[in-house]
Amino acid sequence: MKKMVYASLLFIFFSTLFSLADTTVLKPSKEEEIRDTIVVHGMVLHGRVTGIGPQRLSFKLRYSDGTNRIAYKDIDSIYTKYNYRISFKRMDIEGRIVGIEENKQYLKILEGNHERTVKIADIDNFIMAVSEDDSFENVVRNKFPYTKGSIHAGLEVENGINRKNTADVRLNLKRKVAEHETRFFLNYNFETTQTADEPKVQNKDELIAAATYKNYFENEQFFFASLAAEYDRPRQIQQRWLPSVGYGYKFTFDKAFWLEPAVGLAYATTQYTDIQYQDDQFTAAALRLSGEYLMDDVIYINTLIIDGNIMYYPSLTAAEEDWIMRSNLGFSIPLFDFLSVKFIIDYTNDSNPDPEVGNNKTTSSLLFGFDF
Known part of the structure; x- marks a missing residue:
């Protein structure tokens, strides 16, 4: 009889202990x-x-x-x-x-x-x-509550009979306070190749930077002022400066799609690396178009962001002789809260005096980066 009592007491003790343990585990922090x-x-x-x-x-x-x-x-x-x-x-x-x-x-x-x-x-x-x-x-x-941005990069290193080093880095910053919006963009590209029979060749060494201020003074209308600078060694551009001012309007369609056309005046000045080409300066029209389209519930990837920019600066006196055009089209896929992958197509077209360089080139890049 005593054994049964002891067994019952032990059963009650351990049952109570396990019950308390379960209660402790399940209680949320x-x-x-x-x-x-x-x-x-x-x-x-x-x-x-x-x-x-x-x-x-x-x-x-x-x-x-x-x-x-x-x-x-x-x-x-x-x-x-x-x-x-x-x-x-x-x-x-x-x-x-x-x-x-x-x-x-x-x-x-x-x-x-x-x-x-x-x-x-x-x-x-x-x-x-x-x-x-x-x-x-x-x-x-x-x-920095009003500042947002992203940094994306693509790197490639190849070692063997052929050697190749490639880097593509892009930085975007945006600060918006009420009607005031400031943007900064920087893109650097570098590439060298070398073979067993040939010396190292520099295919890319180019930098593009631009700062733009917009004032949305009434509804979707805005004034803008921008300063762009760049150099491109393989294309013989030692340095180029391109300030511009103008007016634009933002068209918004269904909140997920917007377009911003803008017109204004610009002044372009270019210094070339080769002394046989004279420095170039001209006053130009500033024709700009930017936009973004956000697609949700896309199969497999959930969200796709398409964005693009076109900047065309034809000379006011000789548009067929002097012009500058830069454009890009990007496809972004957010992976997590801060990580994304981006595929970008860049198109460059300007009145370059070197016949071996030519007026235009197209570049496609696949980049990974962070959004903040």
């Missing part, structure tokens, strides 16, 4: 309890909002490494427990999203005890508050 909630077509999703776009919201699901892009029209309700720093119309606020309203074009933000409505199209920046995430990356983003 403080971090797990904090999460954002979105209801999409009646389905409740838990996780964290990672971005606010013109047409879709980026949402990282709990216990998942991927990011979902959810159309605002599909969101029934939204409520965040994290605090976010939101910039719009020269204002910076810190608060939580507590709703979506007015035909899914406005977000309700709770700032302390004060609730305000913010138009999604007016949001310039959306990042997690430092009080929620004090990591180095998030602190830097909060220090």
